[in-house]
Amino acid sequence: MNKNQCIQCLFVVMFLVAVWGWAKANSDVKVTGSWNNKPTELNPEKTAIIIVDMWNYHWCMTASERVSAMVPRMNVVLEAARELGMQIIWNPSDVVTAYSGYPQYEKALAVEHRQRPTVRPVPKAEFTAPGGDCMCGPGFKCGVNYGWDGMSPDLMIADNDLISASTNEIYSLLVERGITDVIYMGVHTNMCVYGKPGAISPLWQAGFNCMLARDLNDAFTTYDPGSGYTPDMGTTEIDENLQTAGIPNINMGEEFRQAGLLKSDVPVDYVRFAPWGKLERPYLMDKKTIVTLTAPWLEGTEIRYTADGSEPTKESSLYTAPLEISQTCVLRAAAFRNGKCVSLPSLAYYALMQAIPPKPDIYLEDLSFIANGYLPDFLWQPQKCKSFEGKPLRVSKKSYSHGMGFRAPSSVQYEIKPEYKRFVALAGIDENMLDDNHGRFVAMHSSVVFQLFIDGKQMAESPVMRISQESWRFDVKIPQGSRHINLVCMDAGSRSLLDYGNWVDAGFITQ
Numbered sequence: 417m418n419k420n421q422c423i424q425c426l427f428v429v430m431f432l433v434a435v436w437g438w439a440k441a442n443s444d445v446k447v448t449g450s451w452n453n454k455p456t457e458l459n460p461e462k463t464a465i466i467i468v469d470m471w472n473y474h475w476c477m478t479a480s481e482r483v484s485a486m487v488p489r490m491n492v493v494l495e496a497a498r499e500l501g502m503q504i505i506w507n508p509s510d511v512v513t514a515y516s517g518y519p520q521y522e523k524a525l526a527v528e529h530r531q532r533p534t535v536r537p538v539p540k541a542e543f544t545a546p547g548g549d550c551m552c553g554p555g556f557k558c559g560v561n562y563g564w565d566g567m568s569p570d571l572m573i574a575d576n577d578l579i580s581a582s583t584n585e586i587y588s589l590l591v592e593r594g595i596t597d598v599i600y601m602g603v604h605t606n607m608c609v610y611g612k613p614g615a616i617s618p619l620w621q622a623g624f625n626c627m628l629a630r631d632l633n634d635a636f637t638t639y640d641p642g643s644g645y646t647p648d649m650g651t652t653e654i655d656e657n658l659q660t661a662g663i664p665n666i667n668m669g670e671e672f673r674q675a676g677l678l679k680s681d682v683p684v685d686y687v688r689f690a691p692w693g694k695l696e697r698p699y700l701m702d703k704k705t706i707v708t709l710t711a712p713w714l715e716g717t718e719i720r721y722t723a724d725g726s727e728p729t730k731e732s733s734l735y736t737a738p739l740e741i742s743q744t745c746v747l748r749a750a751a752f753r754n755g756k757c758v759s760l761p762s763l764a765y766y767a768l769m770q771a772i773p774p775k776p777d778i779y780l781e782d783l784s785f786i787a788n789g790y791l792p793d794f795l796w797q798p799q800k801c802k803s804f805e806g807k808p809l810r811v812s813k814k815s816y817s818h819g820m821g822f823r824a825p826s827s828v829q830y831e832i833k834p835e836y837k838r839f840v841a842l843a844g845i846d847e848n849m850l851d852d853n854h855g856r857f858v859a860m861h862s863s864v865v866f867q868l869f870i871d872g873k874q875m876a877e878s879p880v881m882r883i884s885q886e887s888w889r890f891d892v893k894i895p896q897g898s899r900h901i902n903l904v905c906m907d908a909g910s911r912s913l914l915d916y917g918n919w920v921d922a923g924f925i926t927q
């Protein structure tokens with residue numbers, strides 16, 4: 417079969433999938449207008465792919481990691497789509513201005529605007545999957561912030577792609593290019609992919625044939641290990657809801673692979689974790705968490721995993737049921753087919769918290785400190801009972817009247833008196849920046865590692881702390897005869913001026 421025949425074959429398949437979905441939908445739902453596709457009409461020159469909101473960060477860490485996990489597959493599918501002649505349009509909604517000066521954005525802004533017609537009502541999708549504030553499941557919830565500031569940095573944006581977040585702009589670009597069919601990718605399917613400007617609803621209304629890439633979208637649903645409900649199930653359910661409403665689904669990776677359009681067979685899928693923390697954004701546990709592993713696009717594979725940091729092999733533990741994690745660990749997983757690894761190396765990080773410490777007898781702010789390296793009388797001073805910026809101390813959705821506000825990197829020293837028995841504290845990122853539009857564009861940039869040294873010896877360390885997380889708990893026994901304790905806020909690699917770290921309810925226990 418030559419390449420043209422492959423392409424022809426692919427689009428017949430796509431058409432059949434589309435028609436099947438449409439017919440199925442129309443048995444349940446009446447839509448005004450009609451879909452008059454013939455196989456010859458669904459051709460690459462008349463097809464666009466619109467990718468919605470592949471943000472570089474989301475307040476929910478599991479949601480964030482699931483976006484990153486789609487990137488390798490998306491890159492290869494889009495590369496093949498471009499070669500076929502499909503127009504790629506990135507729609508990053510509220511962070512579109514991050515692409516100011518990009519030729520792909522400026523070209524889209526220059527389009528001659530046309531009035532978008534309304535030829536039929538929006539598809540009546542009834543989303544039945546359970547939702548919630550966060551996709552991490554039971555345990556600590558990720559707090560809401562709007563901290564993303566662009567799309568995933570690993571996405572490949574090509575010269576001839578376009579970037580736009582406006583319905584009229586996208587409509588005008590499609591008309592200008594004679595496009596009739598639109599395939600949607602991105603997140604979150606039940607929210608932005610369905611309803612945002614330039615998304616399914618407004619373009620469907622304008623008469624475009626809209627489809628959904630089943631393997632390259634993710635819905636914002638929930639994780640419930642108790643009932644076995646996973647975010648993958650939520651996405652499938654939402655995709656089916658859309659299909660019922662007349663938006664057919666297509667597995668782009670599989671169709672392209674079967675048509676021989678993918679350049680290589682290197683793995684493009686990760687094993688997915690729920691919940692999903694990473695070293696740079698750990699999932700914090702109180703006592704334990706139940707972790708579910710899935711590989712929805714790697715049919716006929718077995719998942720193997722390790723919890724000792726080593727890369728999984730075909731001899732590693734076979735995943736058969738959700739895992740109970742009750743110790744700090746890096747969990748690594750890979751999918752194998754006939755003994756051959758067919759996934760990308762995948763990992764997750766879970767950090768166990770100790771018990772909440774008691775309040776101190778002597779609060780830190782009542783003691784004088786040696787501000788090593790800080791300039792006296794300048795702003796570069798730790799603040800007593802205030803954040804580094806002089807605002808109330810706020811960590812993990814709570815306000816504190818006791819504590820100290822720092823900015824990383826910093827190391828501040830206190831003298832240890834003979835009666836000091838333990839050092840206790842909570843520590844986390846200051847949350848005052850969330851008052852400004854939920855920390856829009858900035859909240860992702862704060863990251864601090866909190867450390868404790870006694871006479872030069874490290875006694876305790878937090879994992880990388882991010883905003884809207886539970887605060888880390890310190891309860892450290894002080895060896896007899898110790899002289900100095902240093903509280904450290906360490907930059908976690910970002911070198912961000914937003915690395916505001918608070919030690920709250922911090923001080924010494926004398927009993």
Ligand SMILES: [Zn+2]
Nearest residue numbers: 476550552558
């Ligand atoms: Zn979460």
